[in-house]
Amino acid sequence: MNGDVTSDTPAPRPVLTRARIVQAAVGLIEREGADALSMRRVAAELGVAVMSLYNHVPNKGALLEGVAEHVIAGLELEDDPSEPWQTRARALVRAFRKVAHDYPRCMTIVLTHKIDTQLGLRPAERALALADAAGFDGPTSVRIMRALMAYALGAQLRETGVVKTLDNLVETQAESWAKLDAAEFPHVVALSEELASHDPETDFEFGLDLLITALDALPRGRSQSR
Amino acid sequence: MNGDVTSDTPAPRPVLTRARIVQAAVGLIEREGADALSMRRVAAELGVAVMSLYNHVPNKGALLEGVAEHVIAGLELEDDPSEPWQTRARALVRAFRKVAHDYPRCMTIVLTHKIDTQLGLRPAERALALADAAGFDGPTSVRIMRALMAYALGAQLRETGVVKTLDNLVETQAESWAKLDAAEFPHVVALSEELASHDPETDFEFGLDLLITALDALPRGRSQSR
DNA sequence: ACGTCTTACGTACATCGTACGTGTCGCGCC
DNA sequence: GGCGCGACACGTACGATGTACGTAAGACGT
Numbered sequence: 001m002n003g004d005v006t007s008d009t010p011a012p013r014p015v016l017t018r019a020r021i022v023q024a025a026v027g028l029i030e031r032e033g034a035d036a037l038s039m040r041r042v043a044a045e046l047g048v049a050v051m052s053l054y055n056h057v058p059n060k061g062a063l064l065e066g067v068a069e070h071v072i073a074g075l076e077l078e079d080d081p082s083e084p085w086q087t088r089a090r091a092l093v094r095a096f097r098k099v100a101h102d103y104p105r106c107m108t109i110v111l112t113h114k115i116d117t118q119l120g121l122r123p124a125e126r127a128l129a130l131a132d133a134a135g136f137d138g139p140t141s142v143r144i145m146r147a148l149m150a151y152a153l154g155a156q157l158r159e160t161g162v163v164k165t166l167d168n169l170v171e172t173q174a175e176s177w178a179k180l181d182a183a184e185f186p187h188v189v190a191l192s193e194e195l196a197s198h199d200p201e202t203d204f205e206f207g208l209d210l211l212i213t214a215l216d217a218l219p220r221g222r223s224q225s226r
Numbered sequence: 227m228n229g230d231v232t233s234d235t236p237a238p239r240p241v242l243t244r245a246r247i248v249q250a251a252v253g254l255i256e257r258e259g260a261d262a263l264s265m266r267r268v269a270a271e272l273g274v275a276v277m278s279l280y281n282h283v284p285n286k287g288a289l290l291e292g293v294a295e296h297v298i299a300g301l302e303l304e305d306d307p308s309e310p311w312q313t314r315a316r317a318l319v320r321a322f323r324k325v326a327h328d329y330p331r332c333m334t335i336v337l338t339h340k341i342d343t344q345l346g347l348r349p350a351e352r353a354l355a356l357a358d359a360a361g362f363d364g365p366t367s368v369r370i371m372r373a374l375m376a377y378a379l380g381a382q383l384r385e386t387g388v389v390k391t392l393d394n395l396v397e398t399q400a401e402s403w404a405k406l407d408a409a410e411f412p413h414v415v416a417l418s419e420e421l422a423s424h425d426p427e428t429d430f431e432f433g434l435d436l437l438i439t440a441l442d443a444l445p446r447g448r449s450q451s452r
Numbered sequence: 453a454c455g456t457c458t459t460a461c462g463t464a465c466a467t468c469g470t471a472c473g474t475g476t477c478g479c480g481c482c
Numbered sequence: 483g484g485c486g487c488g489a490c491a492c493g494t495a496c497g498a499t500g501t502a503c504g505t506a507a508g509a510c511g512t
Contacts, residue, residue: 016490040468049493050470051472051493054471153380158379188350194365214443266500465501466502470495
């Protein structure tokens with residue numbers, strides 16, 4: 001009567017699939033960090049033997065590419081071409097900020113792995129379209145895209161703490177400032193409060209504004225669309 | 227007569243030291259990539275047993291921090307305060323480009339590891355000093371520093387190919403463009419030539435110019451020093 | 453001569469990625 | 483029905499890795 005195991009979903013095992021594996025990996029990374037990711041942990045996560053994963057993923061590298069792909073797919077790239085290009089450009093860069101915020105601990109993996117899908121081309125296409133709409137010529141458009149990418153990239157790595165090298169250490173080592181000789185680092189010491197206070201939102205918008213207004217002031221060959 | 231082994235350096239074993247270990251690690255990474263780095267490989271590199279390393283380095287993580295520190299120490303931060311701040315700012319950001327170019331395969335490690343030395347504060351101090359010289363107030367100076375850092379960071383990750391995700395895949399997959407439907411990625415297809423051609427220098431300077439000129443146009447409370 | 457400290461070494465173990473062989477299940481074909 | 487066959491989950495096993503731990507050999511003050 002009730003024991004029809006084959007047709008009625010038994011629930012505990014919703015079939016193993018590449019998508020489920022990738023999702024488990026993403027979850028694991030976000031919960032315990034990228035170092036904690038291992039094929040064995042992922043398998044355990046899914047209640048499955050280790051080698052079963054290899055039926056859907058050729059190797060760990062491919063899994064990581066899957067993770068990168070998954071995250072990039074989360075980019076929300078809705079666009080309204082009737083808006084001025086400045087607004088659309090801001091929206092594009094903000095979309096990066098959004099995913100970086102949603103998957104902070106995945107970022108290292110996302111950035112250091114290739115993405116074979118055309119998904120990875122969407123941001124580039126969008127940026128080029130914007131520059132085109134703004135009236136810039138081809139070579140300039142490419143450079144604009146690269147500059148925007150660079151900023152979006154760096155700002156997010158900074159904000160999410162992926163990059164611990166530069167100014168971030170200023171923020172995380174507040175207690176050791178006392179030992180800093182003000183002679184060698186006068187400005188850092190003087191601005192320690194501002195450095196410690198975090199307002200990533202306005203920090204991000206500040207830099208974005210710089211770029212957009214600079215682009216706006218740039219001479220261009222063709223007339224802009226709006 | 228000639229066999230005084232203790233005083234005259236026997237050459238093959240110049241004493242094991244943390245600096246030598248770090249240097250070996252850096253060399254190995256640059257030659258074979260970060261994945262190839264293992265304590266055993268480093269030990270072999272130095273003609274030494276594996277565990278001997280642990281007399282100078284508590285664990286692998288500390289070694290990586292040492293690598294990061296070594297690279298950051300290579301930042302050439304000479305400065306001429308008599309120059310206009312724009313020039314000095316350009317020099318600062320270019321210094322990042324220089325090290326990233328010198329140690330491309332170390333960058334991932336450099337960025338994802340903390341640096342405990344005050345060495346890591348030098349760039350921040352310099353950037354803050356520049357913003358101060360330009361006449362910006364404290365909070366704005368901090369934001370300027372962060373924006374410059376973000377760009378320097380992102381631009382270098384892009385250029386050195388550490389980040390393979392965004393537009394870089396456009397450049398590395400030239401052969402597969404034929405299969406791109408021009409309907410979905412019209413601009414990418416149209417600008418494929420510009421995308422493929424590499425002129426990192428001017429790309430970099432383009433973005434840097436955007437930021438500097440935007441900063442220059444910014445209103446500021448105090449008068450600039452020059 | 454002798455303890456102590458420093459440093460290089462070797463062994464041992466847990467954990468990792470994954471190559472390979474085995475078992476089970478469902479489905480088309482006779 | 484029987485039967486072969488491909489897909490998929492599993493278990494075992496091997497090499498490589500990071501490192502805890504014990505050992506030994508020289509340096510040096512007493």
